[in-house]
Amino acid sequence: MIAAPDRTPLPREFFDRPVLDVAPDLLGRILVRTTPDGLIALRLTEVEAYDGPNDPGSHAYRGRTARNDVMFGPPGHVYVYFTYGMWHCMNLVCGPEGRASAVLLRAGEITEGVELARKRRLSARYDKELAKGPARLATALGVDRALDGTDACAPEGSPLTLLTGIPVRPDQVRNGPRTGVAGDGGVHPWRFWIADDPTVSPYRAHTPRRRRT
DNA sequence: CTAGTGATTCCCT
């Protein structure tokens, strides 16, 4: 007998902690995305922490800009950025307001609304690939810059809600270097995932691009 | 399975 996930929204205090405490605690939580098309629930299986002021890998490292403004705001809100000319990725803002720390949502398991997620992710061969990677996750949920700044501590039925779900036991949490982060930022072992979960994205070290001729 | 590369646009320097 498996316990049903707790559908209570996480309170804002959950996010108002150091980002390295929040990040592993997000594993096993349920992110609900509601649109006119329907509802998708995603169980988080992989995340990465970014600690604004001290972290060369963070978008906030070089200070506040129009793009990263939400990172400097109150915890519990979503920071969405556009990258590589094609993709969106989503983060949850953590820590005290103004510290600009956040957790990148890297992968998850679609637990409700698989049919809707497949419509948004036509290239996915298997259900476990629907949200295997940060841009795939955002695509499956229908998340783009229009949701930048959305409050995730909102009742179910709002555009985004993070539910209590079922926290992962500490002995099931793994951590290692962050993926795709350039320069010195990659050295921090601030990527967290659930051991042996099939929806966790494959590790890729950052590969510098050759300039176009 | 791993490694290499083109796609495509926003943002900061």
Add this chain to the structure above:
DNA sequence: GGGAATCACTAGC
């Protein structure tokens, strides 16, 4: 100007 918290596709083992 040029890099970017990536993906999809291909070749080869």
